[in-house]
Amino acid sequence: MPVQLPTDLLRSNLDLRIKPAVGAGLELDLPTDQNGTNTGPTALELCVMSLAGCITTLFKTVAGKHNFIYKAFRVELEAEKPKDALTVTGLKGKMEIVTDADEKEAETVLRLTMNKACPVGVIFENAGIKFEWTLTVKKT
Numbered sequence: 001m002p003v004q005l006p007t008d009l010l011r012s013n014l015d016l017r018i019k020p021a022v023g024a025g026l027e028l029d030l031p032t033d034q035n036g037t038n039t040g041p042t043a044l045e046l047c048v049m050s051l052a053g054c055i056t057t058l059f060k061t062v063a064g065k066h067n068f069i070y071k072a073f074r075v076e077l078e079a080e081k082p083k084d085a086l087t088v089t090g091l092k093g094k095m096e097i098v099t100d101a102d103e104k105e106a107e108t109v110l111r112l113t114m115n116k117a118c119p120v121g122v123i124f125e126n127a128g129i130k131f132e133w134t135l136t137v138k139k140t
Contacts, residue, residue: 044087047120048079051091054120055113062113068106070099071140090130096138103137110135 028043030036041049056075063070073095080090097106110133114121124131 044079044081048077048088048091051118051120051124052077054118055093058117059109059113062117063109066105066109066112068099068101068109070097070101070106073097087127088124088129091124091132093131093133094136095133096136098138098140100140101137103135106137107135 026046027040028046029038029040030042032038036042052075055077056073059073059075062068074097076094078092079088080092081088095106095110099106114131114133121131
């Protein structure tokens with residue numbers, strides 16, 4: 001998928017708007033303590049946001065293929081980045097799902113989503129970033 005980076009959208013020395021070939025654009029920035037204006041996520045935050053989006057959209061697809069029925073789910077991700085580290089060193093994920101299925105079925109769909117369906121998850125895995133999940137199943 002091509003990403004367009006038109007130079008006329010470069011607003012200052014650190015703000016950058018990116019626009020994918022389809023859909024709305026996004027402004028990236030840095031925090032004020034790094035000479036940014038804090039008007040948008042950093043590129044690294046966008047990577048973590050992409051992982052959350054990948055998990056949530058593809059979980060629906062994997063669940064459908066495996067006849068896993070749920071009413072609702074919520075995913076939260078927390079990235080660990082020590083001050084002296086250049087990038088994320090670990091991720092903690094929480095998924096809460098409302099379903100009458102048992103927890104093992106939910107775990108299987110989540111595992112398949114992460115290991116077989118989500119390309120962004122594969123990038124994090126190949127980078128050696130540790131990922132811990134907490135799964136909570138609530139009955140309907």
